[in-house]
Every structure is written in C-alpha cells, then in structure tokens.
Amino acid sequence: xxxxxxxxxxxxxxxxxxxxxxxxxxxxxxxxxxxxxxxxxxxxxxxxxxxxxxxxxxxxxxxxxxxxxxxxxxxxxxxxxxxxxxxxxxxxxxxxxxxxxxxxxxxxxxxxxxxxxxxxxxxxxxxxxxxxxxxxxxxxxxxxxxxxxxx
Numbered sequence: 168x169x170x171x172x173x174x175x176x177x178x179x180x181x182x183x184x185x186x187x188x189x190x191x192x193x194x195x196x197x198x199x200x201x202x203x204x205x206x207x208x209x210x211x212x213x214x215x216x217x218x219x220x221x222x223x224x225x226x227x228x229x230x231x232x233x234x235x236x237x238x239x240x241x242x243x244x245x246x247x248x249x250x251x252x253x254x255x256x257x258x259x260x261x262x263x264x265x266x267x268x269x270x271x272x273x274x275x276x277x278x279x280x281x282x283x284x285x286x287x288x289x290x291x292x293x294x295x296x297x298x299x300x301x302x303x304x305x306x307x308x309x310x311x312x313x314x315x316x317x318x
Contacts, residue, residue, distance in 0.1 A: 171309075172200045172202075173196055173197070173200055173202055173278050173279040173309070174200060174201075174202040174203065174278060175202060175203055175205065175275055175276050175277045175278050175279070176193045176196055176197050176202055176203070176204050176205065176277070176278075176279045176280075176281060177205045177207060177267065177271055177272060177275065177277040177279070177280045177281070178190045178193045178204060178205070178206050178207070178280075178281045178282070179207055179208075179209065179263065179267050179280075179282045179283070179298060180206050180207065180208050180238050180239070180242060181208065181238075182234075182238055183283055184283075184315070185283025185284055185313060185314075185315050186282075186283045187242075187245075188283060188313050188315070188316060189281045189282055189283045189311075189313040190204070190206060190242055190245065190281075191245065191249070192281060192311075192313055193279075193281045194245075194246055194249050194251050194254075196279065196281075197251065197253060198249075198250075198251045201253075202253065203253045203254070203255060204242075204246070204251075204253065204254045204255070205254075205255045205256075205257055205271070205275050205277065206238075206239055206242045206254060206255070206256055206257065207256075207257040207258075207259055207266065207267065207271055208234075208235035208238050208239065208257070208258055208259070209258075209259045209260070209261065209262070209263035209266045209267065210228070210231045210232065210235060210258065210259070210260050211260075211261065211262065211263060212228075212260055212261060232258060235258045236256075236258070239256030239257075239258070240256075242254060242256070243256070255275075257271060257275075259271060263298045264298050264301035264302065264305070267280060267282065267298055267301075267302050267306075268280070268301055268302045268304075268305040268306045268307070269305060269306075269307060272306065272307045272308055273307065277307075277308055278308050278309065279308060279309050279310075279311060280302055280306055280308060280309070280310045280311070281310075281311045281312075281313060282298060282299050282302055282310070282311075282312060282313065283299065283312075283313050283315075284297075284299055284312055284313065284314050284315060299312050
C-alpha cells in the first residue's frame with residue numbers, strides 16, 4: 168500500500184479560525200511524518216481603494232509585520248501544547264495567492280499546502296477570488312483545503 172509522507176507542509180495563517188484549524192491539522196500530518204510545518208503570513212504591499220491600489224504606509228506595514236509575528240508565535244505556542252515544535256514562521260510580502268501557490272513552495276521545497284477554505288479578507292475574495300481557489304489551480308504540489316468545522 169502506498170502512503171504519502173509529507174515532509175514540508177505550508178499553512179497560510181491570517182488570524183481566522185479556519186487558518187488555525189488548517190494549522191492544527193498540519194501539525195497532525197507533520198507529527199505523523201516527522202515533517203516541518205511552515206506557517207506563512209503574507210502581507211500585501213497594496214490595499215484596495217475604490218477601483219485602484221494604494222501602497223501601504225510605513226506605520227501600517229510595521230503594524231502588519233508585528234501582527235504577523237504574533238500569529239506565528241501563537242502557532243508555535245499551539246504546537247508546543249500539542250507536543251510538536253518543528254514549526255518555522257514565514258512573513259512574506261506581496262500577493263498571498265502567488266506566495267502560497269508558487270513562491271514559498273519553491274523556496275522551502277514544500278510538498279503539501281494546507282489552507283482554510285476562506286480567510287479574513289472578504290474584500291480580496293470579492294475583488295480577485297479566494298486564495299484557496301487560486302492555490303488549488305496553480306500550486307506546484309499537493310493541496311489540502313480545510314473546511315470549517317460545523318458547530
């Protein structure tokens with residue numbers, strides 16, 4: 168019987184419940200395979216304004232970077248509670264879609280991408296489609312979409 172042994176798992180984190188759910192499932196896969204979980208928060212240099220993009224100012228970028236570090240540290244704390252510490256944090260800048268589907272998988276030799284079905288950014292989903300949809304179509308490796316748990 169063939170079993171896939173994923174060693175480098177990329178998870179997009181944005182502070183949403185679905186992203187945390189994807190991260191927790193990634194921990195299970197990584198622990199089973201003795202792999203590494205790469206948690207990535209991608210900061211887009213552009214923000215939506217009416218019908219155009221405007222660059223983020225330095226103060227906002229600093230705050231977004233601080234928030235990203237906090238999310239990564241939260242994931243590392245969850246991993247520690249779970250008993251698994253092979254977790255690497257990544258803060259990337261640019262398009263979340265391209266970073267998650269192509270740039271980061273190439274750079275970190277990713278063999279599985281795990282993302283929540285949808286994240287926090289409703290404006291981006293409306294304007295350009297979800298990161299998950301793009302990753303499914305364009306990823307360089309296997310993709311697992313984590314659907315929200317029904318309560």
